[in-house]
Amino acid sequence: xxxxxxLAFLMLFSLGLTxxxxxTVAVFPNLxxxxxxxxxxxxxxxxxxxxxxxxxxxADHHNAxxxxxxTGQGLPDVAAIEIGFVGRFAEGxxxxxxxxxxxxxxxYKRLFTPYTIAQATSFDGRFIAMPVDIGxxxxxxxxxxxxxxxxxxxxxxxxxxxxxxxxxxxxxxGAFLIADAADVAWINIFATTPANTSPYFDEKGNxxxxxxxxxxxxxxxxxIRAAGLDARIGAWTNEWYDAFKKGxxxxxxxxxxxxxxxxxxxxxxxxxxxxxxxxxEGMYASWGGSFYGxxxxxxxxxxxxxxxxxxxxxxxxxxAAFRAIGAFPALLSAQNDPAFSEPVEFLGGQQARLLWRDAxxxxxxxxxxxxxxxxxxxxxxxxxxVLDEGKDIPAALAEAKRLIERRMR
Amino acid sequence: MRKTxxxxxxxxxxxxxxxxxxxxxxxxxxxIFVSPFFILFLVFGLYPSLFSLYMSFQSWTPxxxxxxxxxxxxxxxxxxxxxxxFWRSMWNTIWLGVVSGVPQHLIAIPLAFVIHMxxxxxxxxxxxxYFLPYITSSVAIALIFNxxxxxxxxxxxxxxxxxxxxxxxxALLPDQNINWFTSANVKYAIALVVIWQFTGxxxxxxxxxxxxIPKDLYEAAAVDGASxxxxxxxxxxxxxxxxxxxxxxxxxxxxxxxFEQPFVLLNGGAxxxxxxxxxxxxxxxxxxxxxxxxxxxxxxxxxxxxxIGILTYLNNLIFGRxxxxxx
Numbered sequence: 035x036x037x038x039x040x041l042a043f044l045m046l047f048s049l050g051l052t053x054x055x056x057x058t059v060a061v062f063p064n065l066x067x068x069x070x071x072x073x074x075x076x077x078x079x080x081x082x083x084x085x086x087x088x089x090x091x092x093a094d095h096h097n098a099x100x101x102x103x104x105t106g107q108g109l110p111d112v113a114a115i116e117i118g119f120v121g122r123f124a125e126g127x128x129x130x131x132x133x134x135x136x137x138x139x140x141x142y143k144r145l146f147t148p149y150t151i152a153q154a155t156s157f158d159g160r161f162i163a164m165p166v167d168i169g170x171x172x173x174x175x176x177x178x179x180x181x182x183x184x185x186x187x188x189x190x191x192x193x194x195x196x197x198x199x200x201x202x203x204x205x206x207x208g209a210f211l212i213a214d215a216a217d218v219a220w221i222n223i224f225a226t227t228p229a230n231t232s233p234y235f236d237e238k239g240n241x242x243x244x245x246x247x248x249x250x251x252x253x254x255x256x257x258i259r260a261a262g263l264d265a266r267i268g269a270w271t272n273e274w275y276d277a278f279k280k281g282x283x284x285x286x287x288x289x290x291x292x293x294x295x296x297x298x299x300x301x302x303x304x305x306x307x308x309x310x311x312x313x314x315e316g317m318y319a320s321w322g323g324s325f326y327g328x329x330x331x332x333x334x335x336x337x338x339x340x341x342x343x344x345x346x347x348x349x350x351x352x353x354a355a356f357r358a359i360g361a362f363p364a365l366l367s368a369q370n371d372p373a374f375s376e377p378v379e380f381l382g383g384q385q386a387r388l389l390w391r392d393a394x395x396x397x398x399x400x401x402x403x404x405x406x407x408x409x410x411x412x413x414x415x416x417x418x419x420v421l422d423e424g425k426d427i428p429a430a431l432a433e434a435k436r437l438i439e440r441r442m443r
Numbered sequence: 444m445r446k447t448x449x450x451x452x453x454x455x456x457x458x459x460x461x462x463x464x465x466x467x468x469x470x471x472x473x474x475i476f477v478s479p480f481f482i483l484f485l486v487f488g489l490y491p492s493l494f495s496l497y498m499s500f501q502s503w504t505p506x507x508x509x510x511x512x513x514x515x516x517x518x519x520x521x522x523x524x525x526x527x528x529f530w531r532s533m534w535n536t537i538w539l540g541v542v543s544g545v546p547q548h549l550i551a552i553p554l555a556f557v558i559h560m561x562x563x564x565x566x567x568x569x570x571x572x573y574f575l576p577y578i579t580s581s582v583a584i585a586l587i588f589n590x591x592x593x594x595x596x597x598x599x600x601x602x603x604x605x606x607x608x609x610x611x612x613x614a615l616l617p618d619q620n621i622n623w624f625t626s627a628n629v630k631y632a633i634a635l636v637v638i639w640q641f642t643g644x645x646x647x648x649x650x651x652x653x654x655x656i657p658k659d660l661y662e663a664a665a666v667d668g669a670s671x672x673x674x675x676x677x678x679x680x681x682x683x684x685x686x687x688x689x690x691x692x693x694x695x696x697x698x699x700x701x702f703e704q705p706f707v708l709l710n711g712g713a714x715x716x717x718x719x720x721x722x723x724x725x726x727x728x729x730x731x732x733x734x735x736x737x738x739x740x741x742x743x744x745x746x747x748x749x750x751i752g753i754l755t756y757l758n759n760l761i762f763g764r765x766x767x768x769x770x
Contacts, residue, residue, distance in 0.1 A: 104505030126506025415718045422625040
């Protein structure tokens with residue numbers, strides 16, 4: 035009897051051992067907060083899966099991931115990838131192609147905001163990561179400053195109108211129109227990209243950074259700088275946060291996620307003073323977004339896929355992330371949740387999520403290119419040469435084109 | 444060596460365990476004791492260096508995985524040497540090297556002399572104060588200076604604005620807040636941080652050299668009626684030459700590899716001022732970890748290595764010979 039009990043205990047114990055699996059997930063802040071909320075739900079369904087989080091700062095996370103991919107050592111089972119890196123990882127060979135069995139992710143693609151699928155697809159058609167959140171681009175403005183200056187935000191929906199309003203705001207309230215004129219150039223570059231191409235390359239892979247699209251974007255930024263309407267403050271600096279707190283900057287173009295950041299830590303005391311509207315001239319752009327992929331070296335691919343499927347394709351998981359950090363769901367069905375029509379108190383009770391959803395559905399799909407990151411930095415350099423050093427726009431863009439072409443060896 | 448080995452009993456002869464152990468110890472223990480250095484050097488010094496040399500002749504994107512590299516010959520070197528972005532960052536580095544390097548020594552030598560001659564018992568305290576920036580984390584320093592340099596509410600701009608109200612000085616200063624983080628201005632901000640951080644280190648170097656100069660030389664000079672300035676000019680400076688050679692060599696090597704201060708001040712390269720403040724090592728970092736061109740980055744490292752070698756050689760020609768001449 036005793037022996038039988040012992041055997042039974044041993045069997046149960048070993049069963050528990052074999053079933054309890056540990057899955058490592060590498061993630062960066064504050065996506066980890068979203069993930070923790072999702073894991074609580076995931077573990078209800080899969081109580082025997084222990085998920086170990088490896089959390090590193092944004093840049094460190096992607097550096098570590100690059101190093102791990104290079105050596106094939108120390109890779110997590112699931113890796114979070116931010117939009118800035120997904121194109122490069124897609125062009126590499128380090129992630130599983132989710133189009134193939136056993137994943138067969140093709141069946142899920144229609145569930146997501148369309149442009150996210152293109153972002154995670156390589157030039158040769160491999161699909162390396164599932165989208166989890168998106169950042170539809172919007173136009174944030176300080177309603178108190180605009181009112182003081184007597185500016186109607188609707189008059190800011192053309193770029194000339196935007197600049198004219200900026201002059202009035204500066205003259206009457208002393209506030210700057212925008213933190214950095216470069217943001218206006220960027221939103222123009224992204225939002226005017228034709229469908230299914232990269233912002234910097236045409237469908238044949240030719241560099242197109244000297245086209246009128248870029249010239250116009252640069253001109254707008256230069257006009258704003260020349261009129262002294264931008265505070266010349268770089269994003270993610272203490273001065274940037276301070277400008278939002280003190281209201282020395284009247285507008286900001288950004289992904290929908292800026293609302294979460296403003297509310298949670300950047301400028302919580304400005305609650306009720308912000309509003310959002312669509313970008314000028316009917317532009318729509320994606321501003322950020324996160325993905326989850328499975329490194330080829332992962333040892334728990336089946337389970338990794340279960341986890342990714344759960345957090346990306348179930349409404350409850352997407353809504354949990356949305357509630358935790360305001361991460362805008364990439365999953366279309368989650369965007370129909372009643373939570374979306376709730377007023378956002380931080381934005382003075384505006385039904386902003388409906389606006390963002392509308393924007394997200396109108397964003398054209400872009401194609402990732404291996405050299406996107408290089409092009410982004412070279413164009414950024416050209417832009418600061420134009421804005422800070424007074425370089426001629428066509429010359430700066432021609433130079434940028436040449437520099438990008440040199441790198442495409 | 445042969446002889447000692449022959450004198451030792453052969454392996455087959457019956458030996459007690461303790462004798463064998465002591466033989467083993469005598470023969471191999473020294474190697475084991477010195478091995479940590481060599482192991483660490485091999486793993487973290489020689490191997491990465493040789494690997495980067497190998498890598499500089501390959502084309503490799505790390506996200507492709509280990510071993511997927513392609514031999515490209517000298518392509519990476521020709522690419523880098525004809526790359527305008529590389530030369531711009533090289534120019535930035537040299538500019539920063541000179542503008543932040545020269546003042547360090549011009550301040551440190553007289554300062555060390557003053558501390559050495561005058562302060563007596565406060566010497567240690569003052570030295571420690573000047574040395575403090577050197578041991579403070581560069582990242583913390585750069586973050587603090589980021590706040591000080593802020594355009595609209597940074598202390599530095601507030602001070603300049605205040606000085607502006609002074610009669611004579613005001614005319615020389617700009618009447619608007621300086622934006623330190625534009626491509627043109629950021630160099631000055633970086634140079635200021637570097638000077639502030641490393642002058643104390645040089646003071647310490649020169650102090651130690653000053654303490655090695657025999658006191659009787661000064662006494663003899665004083666008897667002969669030499670003033671303090673003359674003593675400094677004719678005794679201290681010539682005898683400091685070996686240390687100057689050493690300190691300037693360190694400054695050259697350090698400044699050519701300048702990374703943390705510009706990296707943090709420029710927000711990791713995300714700042715719009717990046718082109719004006721990007722150093723060669725920052726450019727190398729971006730080539731490797733942002734653009735994932737490991738081979739090109741390795742070639743940049745080796746070009747920089749050769750460049751530092753040439754500069755150190757030139758420094759040797761200027762200071763080194765004179766230093767040896769005095770010796």
